[in-house]
Amino acid sequence: MALYVQKFGGTSVGSVERIKAVAEKVKGFRDAGHQVVVVVSAMSGETNRLIGLANDINDEPTPRELDMLVSTGEQVTISLLTMALHKLGVPATSYTGSQVGIMTDSAHTKARIQRIETEDMRQDLDDGQVAVVAGFQGVDEEGNITTLGRGGSDTTGVALAAALNADECQIYTDVDGVYTTDPRVCSQAQRLDTITVEEMLELASLGSKVLQIRAVEFAGKYNVPLRVLSSFQDGPGTLIVADSxxxxxxxxxxxxxxxxxxxxxxxxxxxxxxxxxxxxxxxxxxxxxxxxxxxxxxxxxxxxxxxxxxxxxxxxxxxxxxxxxxxxxxxxxxxxxxxxxxxxxxxxxxxxxxxxxxxxxxxxxxxxxxxxxxxxxxxxxxxxxxxxxxxxxxxxxxxxxxxxxxxxxxxxxxxx
Ligand SMILES: Nc1ncnc2c1ncn2[C@@H]1O[C@H](COP(=O)(O)OP(=O)(O)O)[C@@H](O)[C@H]1O
Ligand SMILES: N[C@@H](CC(=O)OP(=O)(O)O)C(=O)O
The missing domain is CATH 3.30.2130.10 (VC0802-like)
Structure with a gap:
């Protein structure tokens, strides 16, 4: 039995059909005897839509209110995915960042995770439940909702995997791994079996948005085995390996x-x-x-x-x-x-x-x-x-x- 933290990005939960497919995938891991914590992003386009609404009302919204608003995107997907899991007979509970104790500093829109309270998730796992956690969001010491910066659900996934000492953090997305360059721009791009933390950090910070840079930093710092996989097709994906x-x-x-x-x-x-x-x-x-x-x-x-x-x-x-x-x-x-x-x-x-x-x-x-x-x-x-x-x-x-x-x-x- 292994413990996996599985993060599904916006495109992977972009429609009702896709959410149902994610539930099937999670069920497959659970049926195979593994424990699973799932982290989800908002449905694709939703975060941008919410930011657009804010700007239509006020072209300089305060960061606190922006966080209050955009964090709702992930709240939709955790509940829908949990309902889809229930429909398949899988016991599951959804949690916002605040409910699961993802404590951050107060730097709204770019908050940093300071600690994670893992008791509830561990209890769920021990009870045979799947914990479905909202990515991209946390809470500061005063109880304000914070967000971790665009693409921040990757960081939620890796941070949870580190806190739970998971066997692997799996980032499911719309490509089947990390490629030599963005396959949308270069059809000749090749999937890499492995890439070092150091190289992945450079690629992420120089613009490859397949992984958020802070997620890679976290994985390197806490030695979290990190793999990028497709949520639409099976395959080995790309393993991010320690430089050595x-x-x-x-x-x-x-x-x-x-x-x-x-x-x-x-x-x-x-x-x-x-x-x-x-x-x-x-x-x-x-x-x-x-x-x-x-x-x-x-x-x-x-x-x-x-x-x-x-x-x-x-x-x-x-x-x-x-x-x-x-x-x-x-x-x-x-x-x-x-x-x-x-x-x-x-x-x-x-x-x-x-x-x-x-x-x-x-x-x-x-x-x-x-x-x-x-x-x-x-x-x-x-x-x-x-x-x-x-x-x-x-x-x-x-x-x-x-x-x-x-x-x-x-x-x-x-x-x-
Ligand atoms: N080197 C690369 N390898 C793979 N994908 C890349 C790379 N560089 C950029 N990308 C892009 O990253 C996208 C996945 O990231 P993103 O859209 O943030 O996914 P998600 O919604 O799952 O978080 C891919 O669709 C691809 O176009
Ligand atoms: N929904 C947030 C967080 C996130 O990580 O999204 P995605 O996994 O779709 O990149 C965003 O759009 O920034």
Whole structure:
């Protein structure tokens, strides 16, 4: 007998038929003698619909009320799934985050889990029940409902698996595992049998939304065995493995494990800023004060030593506010310069632990992009990733060209 925490995302519970299919799947595990805790997201599109309603009423809803509203999406699915399980004769009880004791801090819309009270769930499991828990939500010490950030049900699943010491946390979604890149954009993408926590963290943080980044962090920190599977077809899925557990038979790591991309960034440039100590902090200080996260930063070498250009990227949602801060606070403080912005950009990233021991990945990447006539506007690197910023409209072309050039296409891998 094993204990599984099974998380079903929005598409997997997107209709009555799909909810019934999830109930059948859960029943199958229970009939096989396993204990199951299920975590569900809201039906697909529901969270966006609720946010839309809020914005129709008030374009700046308070985070507390937003959490109160969007958490209702998951409350619908826990009850419907539990009813579907009852219909199949499976004893089950639904719980909101607050009822099951998912205690978080008070950072509404991006709360962090601090502890989980597991007694009720353990009692249910001991009684032969399935516990059906609302993903994405928790409660703070004052009893306010909080949410964990978009995609947060993955984190609920992994956190519950850690708290219950489950044998595996299974993330069921609409693809049958983690692919070399998003299979919706590149039909040649290949499912990976395993991927390391480190690589998955990079892919998630660079835009692959198959897993929420904090869920991967949690799995790494608490050693939770984590598997991504399809809720629509059977198969082994992809196991996220500790960095030391990567297939020991393979003598060489593949150079690139995956390609991530996102069009959710915008680029801002300050032209002709004085090249003197303290300028970077004068530019970025007011932006940090506004709680805006900065991703890539590039400062050009000043040709004559006295003026430079300073470019950085932020999330697209922060673009307008950042532009305003630069124009209204930073430029007056610097006394000179000019601001330029572009929110039609995309970031494409190659990820792979094999890069550590191989030179030449960047030069090959740049060559492939130049052969496709794709202009590179910014570059950033770390030990296991290279990211470039390109025009948004060239993003998919860049992904496909790089996927093929780095030998990730289906036919290449199959013929090895
Ligand atoms: N490398 C990747 N491997 C698999 N899926 C990916 C990858 N990158 C992006 N995706 C996308 O992630 C989607 C699944 O995530 P999401 O829509 O959040 O699912 P859910 O609703 O189940 O939480 C897939 O449909 C796929 O388009
Ligand atoms: N419903 C929430 C939480 C979530 O994790 O959803 P999904 O599993 O469908 O990505 C959201 O849309 O962000």
């Amino acid at each position: 557990d990567k297939d020991e038979d393979s003598m060489e790591e593949p150079l690139i494990s995956g390609i991530a991309f996102t069009a959710n960034e915008a680029k801002l440039t300050l032209l002709n800023t004085p090249d003197v100590p303290g300028v970077a902090s004068k530019i970025l200080g007011p932006i940090a004060d506004a709680n805006i996260e900065i991703d890539m930063i590039v400062q050009n070498v000043a040709p004559a030593g006295d003026y430079t250009d300073f470019t950085f990227t932020v999330a697209k949602g922060d673009y307008k506010l950042t532009l305003k801060i630069l124009e209204e606070q930073v430029l007056p403080a610097l006394g000179e310069g000019e601001v330029k912005g572009d929110d039609k950009i995309a970031k494409v990233s190659l990820v792979g632990v094999g890069m550590r021991s191989h030179a030449g990945v960047a030069s090959k990447m740049f060559r492939v992009l130049s052969e496709e006539n794709i202009n590179i506007r910014m570059v950033s690197t770390s030990e296991i990733k290279i990211s470039v910023v390109v025009d948004e409209k060239q993003m998919e072309l860049a992904v496909r060209a790089l996927h093929q050039a780095f030998g990730l296409d289906k036919n290449d891998i199959e013929s090895e």
